[in-house]
Amino acid sequence: MDDKIQQLIRKFIAVPGYYFGINSIVQKILRFMHGSKLIVVNYHSITDVYQDHDLFTISRFIFEKQITYLKERYNIISFSDALKRMRYPKDDKDFLVITFDDGYKDNFINAVPILLKHKVNACFFITTELIGHFPDGATRGIKKYPGMNREDLKAMCNMGFEIGAHTLSHPNLLQIPLNRAQNEISESMKQLEQILQQEVTYFAYPGGKRSIHYNNAIKEMVAAAGYELCCTTNRGRNSLRSFDMLEINRITVQNWWSPFYFAREIEGIFDFKILDKRR
Numbered sequence: 188m189d190d191k192i193q194q195l196i197r198k199f200i201a202v203p204g205y206y207f208g209i210n211s212i213v214q215k216i217l218r219f220m221h222g223s224k225l226i227v228v229n230y231h232s233i234t235d236v237y238q239d240h241d242l243f244t245i246s247r248f249i250f251e252k253q254i255t256y257l258k259e260r261y262n263i264i265s266f267s268d269a270l271k272r273m274r275y276p277k278d279d280k281d282f283l284v285i286t287f288d289d290g291y292k293d294n295f296i297n298a299v300p301i302l303l304k305h306k307v308n309a310c311f312f313i314t315t316e317l318i319g320h321f322p323d324g325a326t327r328g329i330k331k332y333p334g335m336n337r338e339d340l341k342a343m344c345n346m347g348f349e350i351g352a353h354t355l356s357h358p359n360l361l362q363i364p365l366n367r368a369q370n371e372i373s374e375s376m377k378q379l380e381q382i383l384q385q386e387v388t389y390f391a392y393p394g395g396k397r398s399i400h401y402n403n404a405i406k407e408m409v410a411a412a413g414y415e416l417c418c419t420t421n422r423g424r425n426s427l428r429s430f431d432m433l434e435i436n437r438i439t440v441q442n443w444w445s446p447f448y449f450a451r452e453i454e455g456i457f458d459f460k461i462l463d464k465r466r
């Protein structure tokens with residue numbers, strides 16, 4: 188579609204579209220033209236205490252609302268199902284995979300019960316140095332939160348959730364020597380496989396933005412390590428007909444999003460430029 192026409196649609200139809208179901212009609216037309224999309228949603232920390240919030244910590248209440256919303260509108264599937272469905276890219280609804288990055292304990296305590304309640308699958312990308320980690324008060328960055336332990340990870344595996352690697356220590360892979368980057372990528376796979384006693388073939392780049400956190404050299408390293416699927420945080424949906432398995436776009440949920448904003452980010456067809464100034 189022409190850029191100007193798209194902009195006009197965004198400006199004049201997005202809000203009534205949300206309330207009167209025009210969005211879903213437009214989605215159907217786009218799906219007919221381009222085939223089904225694979226939408227990958229990315230969460231980090233899910234909490235029930237409203238304190239020490241960063242941009243990527245979502246309350247349990249909002250998280251459940253979002254899961255309910257997504258379940259009504261999308262086929263929520265696992266990555267292994269998504270890979271199978273690539274061969275049959277047409278469906279009534281777009282496909283959606285839910286992911287969690289880093290491996291926080293609150294995922295196990297707060298998110299997993301909600302996912303089980305709504306019978307929704309998800310993939311968890313684990314930073315292995317966070318496994319069993321309990322913050323000592325002095326630690327910053329991702330280590331300021333407790334991590335899941337080995338038993339949590341094994342239990343999640345048994346519940347049918349998918350586990351992927353997210354390096355050993357969550358570095359920016361572009362800012363460390365290549366041999367260290369290689370170690371971060373391959374050792375995290377080995378450690379998780381040893382804990383879970385099963386193959387780990389999914390990976391998420393820490394930070395996740397192309398040219399800032401990874402590049403082609405890192406991508407090749409990840410492929411050479413034996414990963415078959417890698418997630419970025421590059422914003423966007425993926426066409427089931429032609430997505431790059433080693434560079435999957437995701438929608439990273441932030442805690443200031445209203446229900447309307449959440450809906451438009453997931454649908455991705457009415458991108459208001461004016462709201463994008465905030466990111």
Ligand SMILES: [Zn+2]
Pocket residue numbers: 288289353357392393394
């Ligand atoms: Zn991360």
